[in-house]
Amino acid sequence: MSSSSSAAKDSILEFFVEAANKDDFSLDITLNVKGAVITGTLVSAQEYFHMLSETFEGGNETAQMVSDQLKKAGEASRTNDTEAHFLHMKDTKVYCGDSKPTPSKGKILWRGKLSEIDGFFLGKIFDSSDKER
Known part of the structure; x- marks a missing residue:
């Protein structure tokens, strides 16, 4: 396997991310x-960094500096x-095998390389801990 094939991105998924x-x-x-x-909800990089920065707000000086840098990103x-x-x-959940998702509680943010994603489908997986909307 060549390194160029491992860096390939799905053009449809990339289109969704760019949108x-x-x-x-x-x-x-x-x-x-x-x-x-x-499984989760695709969001913009801006929304991701904004939500991530909020987790550091109200902390010590270093935490506030991290929050500010994430907002700038x-x-x-x-x-x-x-x-x-x-x-x-x-609102991400990660499933490995038939076990409960990890993490199973909280509003989890996730970031991954487009070139490392093997496949996708539209829609979220719901389990018994989710409240249907």
Whole structure:
């Protein structure tokens, strides 16, 4: 296997990510990544970094500095017109085998390389701990 084939990205998935980044588009999606199943909602890089920065707010000086840097990364991603390399998700659950998802509680953010995703389908996986909307 050549290194160029391992860096290939699914052009449809990349289109969804670029739409999220440019137009604040979101989409429930489930990914296959190296045998794991990752389910959640695709969000823009800006929303991802903003939500991640909130986890550090109200902390000590270092935590506040991290929060500020994450906010700046989010703003920079909004104006960045280069091709997408990462996918960002919120309300994420990771399934490995038939066990309960990890993590099973909380609003989990996830970031992954587009080139490492083996497959996807639209929609989220719900389990007994989820409340149907």
